[in-house]
Amino acid sequence: MRLDKVTVIVIALLFTPLGGMAQAKPADDLLAKYREQGARNVSAKEGETLWGRRFKDPESGEERACSTCHNNDLHATGRHAKTGKPIDPMASSANPKRLTDSKFIEKWFSRNCRWTLGRECTPGEKSSFLLFIQSQ
Amino acid sequence: MKTTVWIGILSGGMLLLTAQFALSRDKEDSMTWNRLARGEAAPGVASVTNKLYEQECGACHFAYQPGLLPAQSWKKTLNNLSDHFGETVELEKGDLAALTEYLTKDSADLSGNKFAISGKIIRSLGDKEIPVRITEVPYIVRQHHELSARHIGKNPDVKSLSNCNACHTHAERGSFREGEVVIPKFDRWED
Numbered sequence: 001m002r003l004d005k006v007t008v009i010v011i012a013l014l015f016t017p018l019g020g021m022a023q024a025k026p027a028d029d030l031l032a033k034y035r036e037q038g039a040r041n042v043s044a045k046e047g048e049t050l051w052g053r054r055f056k057d058p059e060s061g062e063e064r065a066c067s068t069c070h071n072n073d074l075h076a077t078g079r080h081a082k083t084g085k086p087i088d089p090m091a092s093s094a095n096p097k098r099l100t101d102s103k104f105i106e107k108w109f110s111r112n113c114r115w116t117l118g119r120e121c122t123p124g125e126k127s128s129f130l131l132f133i134q135s136q
Numbered sequence: 137m138k139t140t141v142w143i144g145i146l147s148g149g150m151l152l153l154t155a156q157f158a159l160s161r162d163k164e165d166s167m168t169w170n171r172l173a174r175g176e177a178a179p180g181v182a183s184v185t186n187k188l189y190e191q192e193c194g195a196c197h198f199a200y201q202p203g204l205l206p207a208q209s210w211k212k213t214l215n216n217l218s219d220h221f222g223e224t225v226e227l228e229k230g231d232l233a234a235l236t237e238y239l240t241k242d243s244a245d246l247s248g249n250k251f252a253i254s255g256k257i258i259r260s261l262g263d264k265e266i267p268v269r270i271t272e273v274p275y276i277v278r279q280h281h282e283l284s285a286r287h288i289g290k291n292p293d294v295k296s297l298s299n300c301n302a303c304h305t306h307a308e309r310g311s312f313r314e315g316e317v318v319i320p321k322f323d324r325w326e327d
Contacts, residue, residue, distance in 0.1 A: 004139055082223065083197040084295050084302075111226065 026102040027130050034123035042124050047132025050125060055117050064116045066129075074136040091136035099133065177252040183310035186238045188231060196223075198301050200270055201310050202242035203254035208266045210239040216268075253312060271297045283319075293320035
């Protein structure tokens with residue numbers, strides 16, 4: 001079957017909204033912002049180390065890490081530690097919605113750093129996390 | 137010529153899909169309206185219609201329909217987010233106000249005459265009772281009294297009675313019919 005040019009364009013247009021979603025820009029903007037705030041010597045490798053590091057919650061005594069809810073494998077679905085609700089994969093390659101909204105990223109950095117580390121993450125830590133997630 | 141035919145087929149297909157969707161929505165709506173006209177409540181609870189609620193609350197747990205608790209209960213929970221069942225929840229100020237409005241407006245007291253479960257929840261509560269947990273509501277407790285720990289607490293795929301959608305396969309739509317219950321690791325639930 002031969003598809004002529006116009007048909008191809010019509011079909012392509014039907015799928016255009018999906019095309020724009022996979023941009024890495026919000027994460028790059030945040031990396032620039034964190035650098036302005038003093039982030040230095042950041043790397044995906046450092047992010048990976050931090051990802052698996054365990055922090056003791058002084059109240060409950062339980063050990064918490066990013067991987068507690070998000071998994072060690074960023075391509076896999078995670079699970080909320082308390083409710084068991086599935087959490088979509090963190091890697092953009094497995095979940096194109098990741099790293100597409102800077103407000104969303106900052107909100108969850110704030111919530112999850114406090115839960116896991118017991119404090120806000122530093123600009124350097126956040127940069128390394130972003131680089132690690134981007135590398136996946 | 138060929139192009140016109142292709143465009144025709146594509147747009148025709150899309151129109152058909154849209155029409156089918158509209159028709160199925162109409163059917164549901166008209167069923168609800170018929171019931172209302174007869175003075176009967178629709179089964180279940182009103183489904184969640186608020187995007188902010190789905191995002192902010194539904195990110196961590198099942199987005200419990202507002203019609204599962206009375207307005208006073210929602211207010212109590214929203215006023216105590218620094219200790220939200222052991223977790224700290226932080227919301228932007230405007231978001232908190234918007235969520236309070238949504239949850240109280242669609243709460244069980246206000247939708248009880250339209251939705252059967254909301255009505256039963258309200259009628260099972262004493263005058264001064266303000267439960268913070270849906271699982272403490274007498275009607276909900278009664279409905280689950282036959283279940284034991286091996287079905288819920290000790291069942292790793294359920295873990296808690298608060299995970300409605302672990303067994304109620306249509307919970308997200310606000311439907312909790314017995315025939316829709318499938319307990320993980322057990323067969324379809326029958327009385």
